[in-house]
Amino acid sequence: MKKLNYDRIKKVANDYNADMTAFLRKMISYPSESCHEGEVVACIKAEMGKLGFDEVKVDGLGNVMGFMGNGDKIIAIDGHIDTVGIGNRDNWKFDPYRGFEDDQLIGGRGSSDQEGGIASAVYAAKMMKDMDLIPQGYKIMVVGSVQEEDCDGMCWQYIYNKDNIKPEFVISTEPTDGGIYRGHRGRMEIRVDVKGTSCHGSAPERGDNAIYKMADIINDVRALNNDGASESTQIRGLVKMLDSKYNPNHYKDARFLGRGTCTVSQIFYTSPSRCAVADSCAISIDRRMTAGETYQSCLKEIEDLPAVKRYGDDVKVSMYMYNRPSWKGAVYETEAYFPTWINKESAPHVKALVDAHKALFGDKRIGCPKSMDKREGRPLCDKWTFSTNCVSIQGRYGIPCVGFGPGAESQAHAPNEVTYKQDLSSCAALYVAAVNLYDPSKANVDDATEYRGTLTGNDIK
Incomplete structure (x- = not known):
């Protein structure tokens, strides 16, 4: 040297x-x-x-x-x-x-x-x-x-x-x-899709509004990010990973990195027209992951939200893939998961x-x-x-x-x-x-x- x-x-x-x-x-x-x-x-x-x-x-x-x-x-x-x-x-x-x-x-x-x-x-x-x-x-x-x-x-x-x-x-x-x-x-990009049934907007009770379902899910996503971790909390917040009780092997590393977060970053929908009930809705979730969290645990947290469970098979939770061509036209497809x-x-x-x-x-x-x-x-x-x-x-x-x-x-x-x-x-x-x-x-x-x-x-x- x-x-x-x-x-x-x-x-x-x-x-x-x-x-x-x-x-x-x-x-x-x-x-x-x-x-x-x-x-x-x-x-x-x-x-x-x-x-x-x-x-x-x-x-x-x-x-x-x-x-x-x-x-x-x-x-x-x-x-x-x-x-x-x-x-x-x-x-x-x-x-x-x-x-x-x-x-x-x-x-x-x-x-x-x-x-x-x-x-x-x-x-x-x-x-x-x-x-x-x-x-x-x-x-x-x-x-x-x-x-x-x-x-x-x-x-x-x-x-x-x-x-x-x-x-x-x-x-x-x-x-x-x-x-x-x-x-x-780390981070990952999660997508939530909700199905509904369209009908004429003059009689919305005939349909099944996917946007209303998604509104309930969005409220739960916000609670997952904002709520505390006490036993009485219905949706235990992501802050729980800073606690040795919930993250016994990695809570010290989590405290160094900071708690995980989640936020809704995009929203999409389909509807036959502006005077119809929406028949699908989707959101993107930006999920930041601290030590002790895995891509499986992050997906499961969304799947276990009360509103997601309530709407059952009408909801799909998935992880995005990325396949956008580079400036040279090359495509390298990979998952939107970043450890x-x-x-x-x-x-x-x-x-x-x-x-x-x-x-x-x-x-x-x-x-x-x-x-x-x-x-x-x-x-x-x-x-x-x-x-x-x-x-x-x-x-x-x-x-x-x-x-x-x-x-x-x-x-x-x-x-x-x-x-x-x-x-x-x-x-x-x-x-x-x-x-x-x-x-x-x-x-x-x-x-x-x-x-x-x-x-x-x-x-x-």
């Missing part, structure tokens, strides 16, 4: 800050919603080529990958390059794709979530090559992954199964607001980032003045609230993950999205130091993993 000059690493990273800023602003200028990332892929590929990556390629799904070094083993740095849309344009104070910058901030759709992470990762790989800091026997892989906003982790299912690439560990550059993140809740995962703080890949942070910046979160009020007092090593590609990388395949990325979760999917210039260079410096502090002799997946969600029986290749 080479002796690192941390001051030099920080200086070189800071010297590249203007280049990273220009690169990020260029990426922001290309609208890149899921399945439409082609232009930003070309932008990233060109930047990697300009910076002297040893190999740059775009795979069959459309992920862009750059490699530095020639070792047999891989350490990967991942960032998704698709964004959500802009929503109501009137909510933006500036053009979301032209963006803006001042002395501290860069604004634009994707600045925090999460093209800023790609800017830091690409320049970190260049720094490693130029400073002769690619660890012996390794190559550094920087991935600009696609379709994460649509189906988190599906891009890495493709990389693992189709490209046959299996890194030793992966750094996620999703925004962490100055922290090092070692896990997050929970946590690493131990002592895991070697987590420890590498923590040790690098302490050597470079100390043991407190760092940030520019406009962000410090939200970073102070929070633990350095923590977890995400939302979900990332790590649901596949570690949740499905057991490849250890850890997160450190520029920007803040609170900026994700929000109007007037910004990231912090200082974060770009801080993250680049940390990636360089961390891969050189990683001790592969202590790498053991069983020792690294604190909790991983169960998989389904689907053999998705």
